[in-house]
Amino acid sequence: MEFLVFDIKGKFAHFRKFYTNSSSLSYSIPPRTTLEGIIAAILGFERDSYYEILNAQKLNIGLKKATPTRKIIQTLNYIKAKTPSNVYDPDEHTQIPFEIITSNDKVIYRVYVNHVDQTIMEDLEYRLKNNKFCYIPYFGVAPFNISIDLKGKFQAEPKFSEDFVKVSSVIRRNLISSLKVEEEVILLKEKMPRDFSRERTVIEMEDYIFEESGKAIEVKLNSHYYVINEENIVLM
Helix, strand or coil: EEEEEEEEECCCCCCCCCCCCCCECCCCCCCHHHHHHHHHHHHHCCCCCCCCCCCCCHHHEEEECCCCEEEEEEEEEEECCCCCCHCCCCCCCCEEEEEEEEEECEEEEEEEEEEHHHHHHHHHHHHHCCCCCCCCCCCCCCECCCCCEEEEEEECECCCCCCCEECCHHHHHHHHHEEECCCCEEEEEEEEEEEEECCCCEEEEEEEEEEEECCCEEECCCCCEEEEECCCECCC
C-alpha cells in the first residue's frame, strides 16, 4: 500500500464533541470524520458529497499527535439575528463557554493517508505538493486555519506481531490486547465518531487511546499495523 504522510499545523483547534450541549467541548485530537473533511476540502468535494467516497472502507487514515497540547476556555457571545440589522444591534445574546486546543508553539498532527482509488491519491499528492487546496482547510472551525507540510510518499504492507510493538499513532481501543507501561506517560481515552452516513448520522463510534505529548505506546495488537517512515502505525 502507498501512504501519503503530511503534517497539519495551526495555532488553535476545536474539534467539537458529538455529545456536548450548550458548552462547546473539544476532543484533544481530530476525529477521523474531521480528517475526512480536511481531505475533502483539499480535493474540492462539496459539503455532504464525500461521505461515501471517503468512508472507512475506502479511505485509510492513521493519526499521530505530534506535539503536547493544552485546553483553554474562552467565552463567546452568540447573538440571535433574525434580520440584517440584528447583526449590528442584536436584541439578544448568549454567552457560551468554548474549549480551545492550543500549544506552546503550534498544534501539530501527523496524518497518514491511503485511498483505494489511485486517481484520488494522485490528485491529493499534487495538491499537497503545490499547496493548491480547493477550499481552505481548518482545525474544526473556520477561524482556525491550518498549514500543511507534505513529508512524502511511502510504501507499507500490513504486519502482524504477537510481541509488544511501539505504536506512534492513535490506537482504537478494540485493537489492543495488552498494554505495557515502563516510563511516565499520560494516556488519554476519547470516544469519537469513526464514520457517518450521507445523512450525517453517526454509523460507528470508537474509543481511541493516545499519549498526551505524542509518545509511542507499547502494546500487543490483535490486528495488523504498518511501518511507515520507521514508525509503527495503525488505522483509525
